[in-house]
Amino acid sequence: MEGEKVRQYFCKIIKEDEDVSVGVAAIRTLLEIIKHSKSETVQELEANLKDAISQMKNSNYTVAAINSGCELFLRFITLASLDTRDFDECKKIMMDRGHLFIKKLDDSRGKIVKLASNFIGDGSRILTHSRSRVVLQTLRKAHKQNKRFEVFVTISAPDNIGTRMCKDLEAEGIPCTLILDSAIGYIMEQVDFIMVGTEGVVESGGIVNKVGTNTMAVCAKEINKPFYVLTESFKFSRLFPLDQQDLPEEYKYTSEVRKSCDLRKIHPLVDYTPPSYITLLFTDLGILTPSAVSDELIKLYL
Amino acid sequence: MDKKKEPLKKEKVAEDGLTKKERRALKVQVKKTEIQNVIQVNETIVENKPNPEKEKQKQNVSHKTNDTPNDPPVSGKLLSDKELRKLEWEKKLTDQKTKELESVKALSKAELKAKRREQQESQRSAKTSSKVEPTPTKTPSVNIKQSKTEPKKSPVQKQIIRKTIPIQRVQLVQHLYIDNSSESNDKNSILHNKVHPAFVRLGTQYSNKNVLGSNARCLALLAALKQLVDNLQTPPKQEFCRYLETVLKSCTNYLQNCRPLAVSMINALRNFNLQLTQIDTNLNDNEKRIKLQDVIDIYINDDIRKAGEAISMRVREKISDGDVILTYGCSSLIRKILLEAHKDEKKFEVIIVDSRPLLEGKEMLRRLVVAGIKCSYVLINALSYVMNSVTKVILGAHALLTNGYVMSRIGTAQVALLARAYNKPVLVCCETYKFSERVQTDSFVYNEIGDADLLRTTHTSETESPLSKTKDMNKLMPLNLLYDVTPPDLVTAVVTEIAILPCTSVPVVLRIHADEST
Structure with missing residues (x-):
């Protein structure tokens, strides 16, 4: 599996399964590569994987989660010491580890939902930004616990994915209001807390998320509303942006845009x-x- | 007191013309007569004791009757030893009284006064002689110390200065002053304790501020330590490492007196001592020497040099074209970072902020300008003027404390505070070997006091500083603290060789280091 095929496989996973986040899809892709790899040595395999990672980064999905997920995968599945000398056995060990890893990732969302849903009380008014699977599940869980609460969702330009989030919530029967991104400041005083998902958590403890999250956080701080972030731990990445300018460009723009346009x-x-x-x-x-x-x-x- | 009185008493006894023996004989006589006139005696007691003035009238009364009142009414019985002694003592007292009376009789008032003065003087001289004796031993030490520093002053002047120092101490930081007297004692003790000459030199370099900056100080210390390991000869029947430990201890004590040890030095010494305990005891001295020197070399190379390079690499990634970087004072690490970033053909400008009295930034400015970096130089009072144009602030550190506070040269907190106010990212560069377990939330708990006289002079104008003549003024208390602490919320990130971290991660790094070393 090489080049274009990797990318296709990666995109296919994301399209097929709505609930899979980009990071998990990347890790699944890497596992698939190990499975079908014809390489004879660990080094070769590693080179293959790295190649695949760069392919995935060039697809039109945001890079943050791919980066951290793949880094973690390399660290714990392929780079971790392998005792046996036989390569086939090594491959088997890697596969086992990989599956264990995926299973852990699948479990992690459940854990977060369990923790976070306790923070939603009766009568809460929650503000959220963009569409996050883990936030959605948390709200569903709280709703199933018969808690009555209200959600405000931003439209989240440019892809207006907030409208989808709003539909999803309404389908569950959760009262939901779609607001403009520019209405964050207006709505802030009415809400009890903010709950957002994230694409990546960086070393400082800050987050990289859909544009507009920072605006929301600054507003929340000013009005003293708690700002909660729901995230799987595989999204932690070893990056330390000092400010917005310092954020790597591959995070901020898709590969297509980077190639063609004036970024400013x-x-x-x-x-x-x-x-x-x-x-x-x-x-x-x-x-x-x-x-x-x-x-x-x-x-x-x- | 009793001892001093006795000789006086003997003199008086001599005046009386009565020796002890004679008196004892008298006493025996008295006792015999007593039995006969007990009643009489009891009457005289009543008369005598309440008003001694009456005694004057009774001066004509014979010795015998005069003595009798002191005898207790036990008369008639056999006297035990104890009672005898008691009697004797009481008699002495009365003797004194009578003698005084007699002398009053014999001598005029003026003569009496003269005599008293004599006595007092003799007492005084006896007292002082016992105290004065040690002083001649002390004064030479003072003189020696003085001749080293300021040969012109006489010992008398020196004493005056010593008295004024404690008055000029600032109350708030009273605990930070190093006691002068103990220092002078320790300086003499160099000769007696086994302080290696390399350390003696190092000590003077530290105290004269020839070696400045925590990296430079640590490197100098390790170089001296290497020399010590090389030259040390174990006395017979002693183990090399144990002996080295004791010698090193006296050496570090000496250094501590010259200038308090930097955190970097404390950590380096701790690492060395740890290695010292782990060394294989079966090796011979030479092998141990080689091994220990290797330990030091590895420390210098890994924890200081390579750490510096790693930090430099990380910071270089953060410096982008068109940056205006502000730095404060002169940190060897920052200098290295900036020079290497310049070599890397990054296009950036540097603003060097400096402060009195050390003006370390001048050296920084010189080196950067020589390398061809575009620089500006301002004093810290102009900080708010330049901060607006800055894009990043990069600072050095003396130590990182467990609670995330950054300890650095005084003024750093001010720079960080202003950078925060202008919302500029503040990077603190610090190798992990400067991380400390200490916790400190203000600059007064632990700090170092520099030479306060530096504040009285000006470098800039040729006219004399108005403060230059205020040295003996007690109410002016200049305070020259060397360090301050910067709270973690003013610092965006700490760049270490491990990673770029938030300040709050210091305890985790310390924990990892502790795990590694055990």
């Missing part, structure tokens, strides 16, 4: 929310403060 005139897809605006992060590792993210990352990678 293009809207970025994501922005960086500094840790000081975030109240708590709900992860499968537990409920963390932003400063604990870096602690977890140090534990993982050092």
Whole structure:
């Protein structure tokens, strides 16, 4: 499996299964590569994987989750010490580890939902941004627990994915209001807290998410509303943006845009929310403060 | 007191013309007579004791009757030893009284006064002589110290200065002053304790501020340590490492007195001591020497040099074209980073902020300009003027504390605060070997006091500073603190060789280091 085929497989996973996030899809793709790989040595396999990763990054999905997921995969499935000398056996071990890894990832969302749904009380008014699968599931869970609450969803330009989020919620029977991105400041005083998903969590404890999240966080801080982030721990990445400018371009723009246009005139897809605006992060590792993210990352990678 | 009184008493006794023996004989006589006139005696007691003035009238009364009142009414019985002694003592007292009376009789008032003065003086001289004796031993030490520093002053002047120092101490930081007297003692003790000459030199370099900056100080210390390991000869029946440990201890104590150890030095020494305990005892001295020197070399190479390079690489990634970088003072690490970024053909400008009294930034400016970097130089009072045009602030650090506070040269907190106010990212560059377990939330708990006299002079104008003549003024208390602490919320990130981290991750890094070393 090479080049274009990798990308196609990757895109197929995302299209087929609505509930799969980009990061998990990337990891599944890598596993598939190991399965079909004809390479004879670990080094060769690794080179194959790295090649595949760069292919996936060039597809039109946001890079943050792909990056962190693949990095974690390489660290714990292929780079971790292999005791046996036989390559086929090695491959088998990697596959086993990979499946275990995927299973853990699938479980992680359930853990987060369990943690976060407790924070939704009767009569809560929740503001959310963009469309996040984990936030959606949390709200569903809370609704099933017969909690009565109201949700405000931003349209989230440029792809207006908020409208879909709103439909999903209404289908569940959760009262839901679609608001303009520019109405964040207006609605802020009416809500009790903010709940957002994220594409990537960086080392500072801040998050990289759909553009507009930073605006929301700054507003929330000013009006003293808690700002909660729901995220799987595989989205933690070893990146430390100092400010918006410092965020790598591959995060901000899709590969197509990067190639063709003058970037100064293009809207970025994501922005960086500094840790000081975030109240708590709900992860499968537990409920963390932003400063604990870096602690977890140090534990993982050092 | 009793001892001093006795000789006086003997003199008086001599005046009386009575020796002890004679008096004892008298006493025996008295006791015999007593039995006969107990009643009489009891009457005299009543008369005598309440008003001694009456005694004057009774001066004509014979010795015998005068003595009797002191005898207790036990008379008639056999006297035990104890009672005898008691009697004797009481008699002494009365003797004194009578002698005084007699002398009053014999001598005029003026003569009496003269005599008293004599006595007092003799007492005084006896007292002082015992105290004065040690002083001649002390004064030479003072003189020696003085001749080293300021040969012109006489010892008398020196004493005056010593008295004024404690008055000029600032109350708030009283605990930070190093006691001068103990320092001078320790300086003399160099000769007695086994302080290696390399450390003696290092000590003076530290105290004269020839070696500045926590990296430079640590490197100098490790170089001296290598020399010590090389030259150390173990005395017979002693283990090399144990002996080295004791010698090193006295050496570090000496250095501590010259200038308090930097956190970097403390950590380096701790690492060395740890390695010292782990060394194989079966090796011979030479092998141990080689091994220990290797340990030091590895530390210098890995924890200091390579860490610096790794940090430089990470910061370089963060410097982009068109950046205006603000830095404060002169940190060897920052200098290295900027020079390497320049070599890497990044196009950036540097604003060097400096502060009195050390003006370290001048050296930084010189080196960067020589390398061809576009630089501006401002003093810290102009900080708010330039901060607007800055894109990144990069600062060095003396130490990183467990609670995430950054300890650095004084003024750093101010720079960080202003950068925060202008919303500019603040990067602190610090190798992990400067991480400390200490916790500190203000600059007063632990700090170092520099030479306050530096604040009285000006470098800029040729006219004399108006403060230059205020040295002996007690109410002016200049305070020259060397460090301050910057709270973590003013610092965007800390760049270490491991990763770019938020300040709050210091304890995790420390924990990892502790796990590695055990």
